[in-house]
Amino acid sequence: MSGAATGSRALATHPPERGGAVAPDTRARASKAGHVYREIKEAILAGTLQPGAPIDKAALCEKLGMSRFPVTAAINRLAFERLVTVEPQHGSFVARIALRDVRECMLVRRAIEGDIAAEVARRAGPDLAEALLRNLRYQGAAVAAGDRAGLYALDVAFHGAICGAVAFHHAEAMLDGLRARLERTRRILMTPPGRMAETVAEHEAVAAAIVAGDPDWARTAMRRHLARTAALFDGFAAENPALFFTVP
Amino acid sequence: MSGAATGSRALATHPPERGGAVAPDTRARASKAGHVYREIKEAILAGTLQPGAPIDKAALCEKLGMSRFPVTAAINRLAFERLVTVEPQHGSFVARIALRDVRECMLVRRAIEGDIAAEVARRAGPDLAEALLRNLRYQGAAVAAGDRAGLYALDVAFHGAICGAVAFHHAEAMLDGLRARLERTRRILMTPPGRMAETVAEHEAVAAAIVAGDPDWARTAMRRHLARTAALFDGFAAENPALFFTVP
DNA sequence: TTGCACAAGCTAGCATGTCAGTTCAACATG
DNA sequence: CATGTTGAACTGACATGCTAGCTTGTGCAA
DSSP: HHHHHHHHHHOOOOOOOOOOOOOOOTTSSOOOOHHHHHHHHHHHHHHHSTOOOOHHHHHHHHTTTTTHHHHHHHHHHHHTTTSEEEETTHHHHHEEOOOOHHHHHHEEEEHHHHHHHHHHHHHHHHHHHHHHHHHHHHHHHHHHHHHHHHHHHHHHHHHHHHHHHTTTTTHHHHHHHHHHHOOOOOOOOOGGGGGHHHHHHHHHHHHHHHHHOOHHHHHHHHHHHHHHHHHHHHHHHHOOOGGGGGOO | OOHHHHHHHHHHHOOOTGGGGGOOOOOOOOOHHHHHHHHHHHHHHHTOOOOOOBOHHHHHHHHTTTTTTHHHEEEEEEEEEEEEEEEEETTEOOOOHHHHHHHHHHHHHHHHHHHHHHHHTTTHHHHHHHHHHHHHHHHHHHHHHOOHHHHHHHHHHHHHHHHHHHHHHHHHHHHHHHHHHHHHHHHHHHHOGGHHHHHHHHHHHHHHHHHTTTTTHHHHHHHHHHHHHHHHHHHHHHHOGGGSSSOO
């Protein structure tokens, strides 16, 4: 009986192919593994779990009230994102921040976001332009108020709006991964008070280029902006070597 | 090729604590999950498992002689790479190729590899130059012999040599993921016989720029080359719409 | 006191068992 | 004959027990 059933089904299946969705969170909707994944990731990004710290699976299982399976799956995903390193038969640890990794992430981010900005400039709609300009007005207000955290949030939203304008799922996922690795230092760093106005000016150049529909200008502006940001990271790292994991 | 020359350099620069390398294949050396992971991936890339085909876990377990755990772990990894889509309580399927994904992958690849080429041009050593030029000589021979498969292998090696010259682990991993998604179409595509000489010429321009140590030239040459490749993909997709999954 | 060998404890990887949700087809019913 | 219902079977998500390998602490010998 089982034989016949499997035979007919296996061959017949898959005409539907319902969704073209490749979304990463498709399965994360209500899964325990997805939950603990976000939990650990947030803890790492927030700094609650410091770089190099061991991840106690058993404690996590007990705390979250689930078995080791979802926890293991989540850690495997994080290992794939390079946010944790798992050493077989030894333990799982929060990945350390290597300065060279930060530099590399910024290089890749500059490359991708620069080209995305150019692409967005090609097919920008009036609604995006309006959203960017509104965001910029808020940024100006944040600078005037000296609100670093607010500016940071607006910064993230600004870049998110641009990257979201084109539906590049893979690129978005990649930038997300990059951002996740950068976030840990970024939360400490933010934008130095003296550089806030400068940052907004760079954003304005990017927005102007996109609104003007000039791809090359947009790419250049975005790359310049991210190069400055990378320089900020570097400077910060030079001043705070203890926070980073320099290769011995 | 990178062997003797890179030996001293690579070891000197990056022997950070034992876990320095988090490469996905580090743990895969002898792990069952890693084995089945490579197995399925290869099957997908080679086309043995066609896009949209269901993946029968049970059959895989039996065929490979292991329990469901390694198979599940491997499929989870592949799902993270977007090579398979897993629908909870329904089944796991080989991801379809979406034309927009191919375009997007090429855009990202062009962005990253362009900047990497520029970076490599900055710090290129004589050993890399020699390797590239030797590779180019082989490419010329492959063209002369009309060996498409050989040229393809040399193409991969050429790009690999450039990207491997800088130790950008994250970028390499990303490009690997991109390449994996592109590979399926690429194996069908390869380089059209009429374009082989053109491809080599583009490679020669890239190599010349790197050897000359001119970052901007290198970036431009690499971007031009990858733009051409993207155009090839597009043309192929236009001629063979049935092979692709056009998103609704 | 110092160096080494051994064993105990911990870890991730793996095997197996169970549960819940979905799909499809046979069946009863209008 | 069309249609709504129900049941079986398949699937992935999850729980739990076991195994192999690394780390480390301890005791013994030089």
